Amino acid sequence: MGYEVLARKWRPAQFDDVVGQAHVTQTLKNAIEANRVAHAYLFVGPRGIGKTTLTRIFAKALNCQKYDAPTTTPCGECNLCREIAAGNSFDVLEIDGASNNGVDQVRDLREQVQFSPASGRFRIFIIDEVHMLTAQAFNALLKTLEEPPPHVKFVFATTEGDKILPTIISRCQRFDLRRINTALIVERLRYICDQEKVNITDDALLAIARGADGGMRDALSALDQLISFKGDTLTEDDVLAVFGLVSREALEALAGHILCGEMGDMLRQVANFDSAGKDLRRLVAELLDHFRNLLVYQHVGETESLDATAEQLQTLAAQAAAADSSRVLRVAELLAESEGRLRHALNVRTLLETALIRCARASTTATVDEVIRRLNAIRTAEPPAATAPAVAPPTSSGMRRQQYFDDPVVKRTMEIFDGDVAGIEE
């Protein structure tokens, strides 16, 4: 028997096996249990996150022969379940919208719709990449969608939801599938590697998940490639080399240098990444993710919306405690700006270096907000002093600045900032 690729071997067979799309699987299960399955569904989402897998599970759930009615847990063993899983069920028609996009094909389909199912309960028409249908084809489909025979279900899948005509969308139940959280991908990869007896570290799994960018199929294909290339013992370095990524630790260290304004260390790291052939644009995107996580951590604490593994959480906790959140925000803003600019830059390294220097400066320069906050803290901490000179409303910027620095409370703040106030941006 030939080698079965991991993505196929470990393709989820049940709703509960589908990773990261609970908002969709739960709703479908509820609909089946309540016997309220709609006649048309639209799955929208990026490639490789399980749209086809989900449609097949749904088709099995509707047609599984082991039960008298649609089930939330198809058996996977009856003829129909097996045929559907293999993609050759007579009652489940998978149509590629890209190559069958004309009005003639839709007319064929409309004829097909009239036939009763051969052995299942329903005839299920799955149209993948449905956004590729021509406008005429969509229009030809409308009537059928409006009043399909009771034995017919439609499942449309697309990567581009905004290209579907509103008249089609309004006749479907629409589900948006999400990119899968890296932490969830790591968890699933860990399970599969354990079953497959593959030796691999958590950081290596994280690197695969990072490289796959939220797509489970890409993650599994990468794992396949790595196994055939390196055997069943894989390190983080093996994975990083494939994707051109920097290691988790190096990325976190770089963030640390930015936060502490350690420009020398920062630039040395960039030089190393560059000579090691790392993808610098990717680096900025990942750095931005890190700072985004830092912000979430600082403002909300550890939540589900933090896409991070246990190791990443440790670093986040430490950096979040040490860094001022308004500075983190400024770094994140600067990085977001640079990410856009880097996309079209020819000299990526230079642009990256200047961007990081700006970030490092931003993260060590006191913001006006910060000064005011500290001032207020001092004022409220002191007894209400009738003699405390109030800062007069500014008459001009120079006046304002002078009065400001003459204020004794400001003087004390300056001591706290250790001269940093000179760097205040007006």
Ligand SMILES: [Zn+2]
């Ligand atoms: Zn079955």
